[in-house]
Amino acid sequence: MDKEERSGQISNLSPGDGITLTCITCPVGCELEVTLEGEGEVRVLNNRCPRGVDYAVQETTAPERTFTSTVKLRGSSLERRLPVRLDRVIAKARLLEVAEYVRTLEAQVPVTMGDVLQDDLLKLGANLVASRSVKE
Amino acid sequence: MVGAAIFRELCRFPLRVLLLDQLHDVGGGASRANTAILHGGFDPLPGTLMSSLNVEGLRLWSSWSRQLDVEVEWCGSLVLATDDEELAAIGDLCLRGRKARVPTVFLLRDALLNREPNLAAEVKGGLFAPVSGLINPFQAVIALVGNGLANGGELALGERVLGLRKIPEGIEVQTSKRTLPTRFLFNAAGVEADHLMHLAGEDWFSITPRRGQYHVLDKSIGHLVRHVLFPAPRKLGKGIVVTRTIHGNLMIGPNAEDLDESDLLTTREGLQAVLAGAKKLIPFPFERYLVAQFSGLRAVSSTGDFHLGPAHAFPGVFHAAGIKSPGLTAAPAIARRLVEMWQERMDLAGHKEVIAQKMDWDPTFRFPPKLSECSLGDRDRLIRENPSYGRIVCRCEGISEGEVREAIRMQPGATDLDGIKRRCRPTTGRCQGGFCTPRLVEILAQERGAPLSSITKFGEASRLTWRDNREPSGCE
Amino acid sequence: MRVTVIGGGPAGMAAALSAKRAGAEEVLLLERAERLGGVLPQCIHTGFGVSYFKEDLTGPEFAERLERLVAKAGVEVWLNSIALQAFPDRQLLVSTRLGLRALRPDVLIFAVGARERPRGAIAIPGDRPAGVFTAGTAQYMTNIQGLQVGREFFILGSGDIGLIMARRFTLEGLIVHGVAELMPFPGGLSRNVQQCLRDYAIPLYLSHTVTGVRGKQRVEAVTVAPVDPNGYPLRDQERTYAVDSLILSVGLLPEAELLRQAGLTMAPETGGPAVDQYYQCEREGIFAVGNGVAIWDLADNVAETAEVAGRAAVLCPPGRGWARVEGRGGIRVVIPQRWRLEDRDLVLHFRAGKPTIAPRLRVTCKGQLLARRGYAALRPAEMEEIRIPAEKLAMVEAGDLVVLELEEGSGG
Incomplete structure (x- = not known):
């Protein structure tokens, strides 16, 4: 399957490793050829503007992502689930662990959008907040 | 369809009648996957059962459809010829029709174009049979069974016949669930009717499942045809038909593939053959209007005709086997004929009491209200009486929550998504259930007092979802 | 002035809001579901509101923000209310839980959204078991109903919802075996390919399709094969994936039946009605916005079209004629299809037919x-725009044809 694209966890790269990244800074979507040269230093090819380099550095040194999920909602006659989010980005490498933990949580009505359901979730420095209001 | 018609007819008499089906709903075999046509009766060879039962069945449907609230549309059919050889074949059909006393008219291209403006340039002439049309086959089975149930019949689903044994009182039927003693057994097992004949000790008859694949197309092109359009006859069945469903979708198919074993899958090649066949009659880019595909099995008998009658060596057993097209049209006549045979036996045996119709037998059946057929005033009144008629669940076909709830509550009621679809047709529209599936799951779960995750598409292991995604693993 | 908006998703709410703000006395918003928001409540991921609210919100947050504004502005909302029929003179038949209602507003705005192309539309052959879902249906069942729709997935189509669901299933602890895309390029936004697939090492098979579904009761396997340049599967290279679910993300179509019924002219390339730059259809007083007109990339785009229409519905004087707008040579979709003559700049939204570098x-x-x-690059997945200055447009007269095309020799 020659068209197969496969790229693993970027944070597992060691010096000398190369990887292709799609820059997500703007819709051009440059296919960046990134090579890790040493601790926190990268060589970037195929970028059409300097923002590609910034993205590649961020992405190869400390990639971060937003996190959202749902939790079981108790006491509502209308809704079975409450959508939730973390109020700041977290390390990409922790997403699966966070997801597994959040699946075990529950919320109770009434709840208002922005309510903090758990602060400093798993000591990541981000709070889990309700992403909508459910009154009854 | 045949079993359901026999069930309805037997329920006229003071008997205990049980309808057994191995599937989880009635009408789940050939009745749910066919061309849904009431055939005129000019096609079968004169002198065969197929011929006489087709004509008689057609006549019966015109009254049964009214008694049973089944949708039919007498739009007429055309058999079309594109060359001289096919014109000759149509001439033969015309003669067959005359012998069977089926009114047909031969039309030349100009006259055909008045009836069907979108015909292919190659079409030279055709046969017009005014007394033929469309039927809602799902509804027909449900109405027949519902009528039987209302007249005291019983229904057992998900139960398969494994063996038959002669006992002094009649027959002992071994099913997948229990042992059932019975006086009489009527075999209407469709493509498996030969299997049941084997169990009754007859192996002279066999059935080949013939698969036919279909495309259902969008309603927006339903107006392309007015009649049921057949190509001139070929060796394998009636060829690829261009027709409408009773609800206004265009439908094309079937191709014909003889199988060693029943298998209902569709294939890329088969579906392409259907498109190519349809284009010979109506040249149109059908592939841009695809809505759904399905395949059905026709029970092709080794004798080339229907087989009706008592078992040769197993008293009390009656067969209706090898019922392929025009079986749907012939079903009422098949049932009548078979029940008459049973009556004769009873009469000879001196059991006159069981062949007299029950005083309170009710020939009618009514479906719950269908909003799309109601006047605006009736519709408004229905909503005021029951607000769930005001909430539309299926936006493509305009089906309300109230109609879905009634489809579950009626007898025989829907127990899964396909059951709802066959009774009031949500998921059959443009979105094919994209919007309404979650709604239907909710309503079914509520009506059955069961968890959302227990709902199936068509019973057994056809689960839609595995579990609640926030309960610990293992909990259903 | 009485304005009725059909559809309470982002487009409908934004249209109702802007009509009210522009001074319409009575604005009625009809929503068929029991909650406002359309698909937003099930889109629990972020990426919404970046331009409309200048904040990166989740779908439910975006919906709730809009809902609060709609309530504060005094828009009347009917839930569980669906338009059954619309007529060219703006008459509307509505089914509600209280009975049928006939309305005839001064302005009718269709914000009816889109539907997903189902399995039947692309004729995937094979068995017909349970376990084949469109991505949006799977999203609703996962996020709203809280159901586990499957354990092992294959996804056909790299539309954004499919990509989002690949990530969602992975975060739910489930397994996504791969995503196949018929075209040689992804259907969804590049950033979604990155953050939903590559982040989790989910393979994307370009120029591949699902050739069959197997399973008598529930999906047991799907077969996948590469396709030749004409899109025909190369069956000898078929691979089988043992999965219990097939998720389809093979395109959205404007849900245009009601508009067609109302006698509006439709645009074949979008599947929605033909509109002018204010999203007015070819009938005075009938507007169509959001994904009911054409498929936009983001809910923000959808809300912006609705804002334009809501304001124009109240404030715009009758037009003095229209010119036609057409895309050619590599341009697949252009909105608007008609330009109402006026002395203002015109922004054309368009989609390229295939990926093009430096066109x-x-x-x-x-x-x-x-x-x-x-442009640095054009991709079919991304709606782009071009602005035409008012002074250049002065020469265009009613009935003229304005053509948008890629210049020959440009791009690669």
Whole structure:
């Protein structure tokens, strides 16, 4: 399957490793050829503007992502689930662990959008907040 | 369809009648996957059962459809010829029709174009049979069974016949669930009717499942045809038909593939053959209007005709086997004929009491209200009486929550998504259930007092979802 | 003035809001579901509101923000209310839980959204078991109903919802075996390919399709094969994936039946009605916005079209004629399809037919150049725009044809 694209966890790269990244800074979507040269230093090819380099550095040194999920909602006659989010980005490498933990949580009505359901979730420095209001 | 018609007819008499089906709903075999046509009766060879039962069945449907609230549309059919050889074949059909006393008219291209403006340039002439049309086959089975149930019949689903044994009182039927003693057994097992004949000790008859694949197309092109359009006859069945469903979708198919074993899958090649066949009659880019595909099995008998009658060596057993097209049209006549045979036996045996119709037998059946057929005033009144008629669940076909709830509550009621679809047709529209599936799951779960995750598409292991995604693993 | 908006998703709410703010006395918003928001409540991921609210919100947050504004502005909302029929004179038949209602507003705005193409629309052969879902249906069942729709997935189509669901299933602890895309390029936004697939090492098979579904009761396997340049599967290279679910993300279509019924002219390339730059259809007082007109990339785009229409519905004087707008040579979709003559700049939204690097785009009328612009790249997945200055448009007259096309020799 020659068209197969496969790229693993970027944070597992060691010096000398190369990887292709799609820059997500703007819709051009440059296919960046990134090579890790040493601790926190990268060589970037195929970028059409300097923002590609910034993205590649961020992405190869400390990639971060937003996190959202749902939790079981108790006491509502209308809704079975409450959508939730973390109020700041977290390390990409922790997403699966966070997801597994959040699946075990529950919320109770009434709840208002922005309510903090758990602060400093798993000591990541981000709070889990309700992403909508459910009154009854 | 045949079993359901026999069930309805037997329920006229003071008997205990049980309808057994191995599937989880009635009408789940050939009745749910066919061309849904009431055939005129000019096609079968004169002198065969197929011929006489087709004509008689057609006549019966015109009254049964009214008694049973089944949708039919007498739009007429055309058999079309594109060359001289096919014109000759149509001439033969015309003669067959005359012998069977089926009114047909031969039309030349100009006259055909008045009836069907979108015909292919190659079409030279055709046969017009005014007394033929469309039927809602799902509804027909449900109405027949519902009528039987209302007249005291019983229904057992998900139960398969494994063996038959002669006992002094009649027959002992071994099913997948229990042992059932019975006086009489009527075999209407469709493509498996030969299997049941084997169990009754007859192996002279066999059935080949013939698969036919279909495309259902969008309603927006339903107006392309007015009649049921057949190509001139070929060796394998009636060829690829261009027709409408009773609800206004265009439908094309079937191709014909003889199988060693029943298998209902569709294939890329088969579906392409259907498109190519349809284009010979109506040249149109059908592939841009695809809505759904399905395949059905026709029970092709080794004798080339229907087989009706008592078992040769197993008293009390009656067969209706090898019922392929025009079986749907012939079903009422098949049932009548078979029940008459049973009556004769009873009469000879001196059991006159069981062949007299029950005083309170009710020939009618009514479906719950269908909003799309109601006047605006009736519709408004229905909503005021029951607000769930005001909430539309299926936006493509305009089906309300109230109609879905009634489809579950009626007898025989829907127990899964396909059951709802066959009774009031949500998921059959443009979105094919994209919007309404979650709604239907909710309503079914509520009506059955069961968890959302227990709902199936068509019973057994056809689960839609595995579990609640926030309960610990293992909990259903 | 009485304005009725059909559909309470982002487009409908934004249209109702802007009509009210522009001074319409009575604005009625009809929503068929029991909650406002359309698909937003099930889109629990972020990426919403970046331009409309200048904040990166989740779908439910975006919906709730809009809902609060709608309530504060005094828009009347009918839930569980569906338009059954619409007529060219703006008459509307509505089914509600209280009975049928006939309305005839001064302005009718359709914000009816889109539907997903189902399995039947692309005729995937094979068995017909449970376990084949469109991505949006799976999303609703996962996020709203809280159901586990499957354990092992294959996804056909790399539309954004499919990509989002690949990530969602992975975060739910489930397994996504791969995503197949018929075209040689992804259908969804590049950033979604990155953050939903590559982040989790989910393979994307370009120029591949699902050739069959197996399973008598529930899906047991799907077969996948590469396709030749004409899109025909190469069956000898077929691979089988043992999965219990097939998720389809093979395109959205404007849900245009009601508009067709109302006698509006439809645009074949979008599947929605033909509109002018204010999203007015070819009937005075009937507007169509959001994904009911054409499929936009983001809910923000959808809300912006609705804002334009809501304001115009109240404030716009009758037009003095229209010119036609058409995309050619590599341009697949252009919105609007008609330009209402006026002394303002015109922004054309368009989609390229295939990925093109460094193309130049030109807009002409009667052989004269109206605008020209170069792009770093154009992708079918991304709706782009070009602005034509008012002074250039002065030469365009009613009935003229404005053409948008890629310049020959540009791009690669």
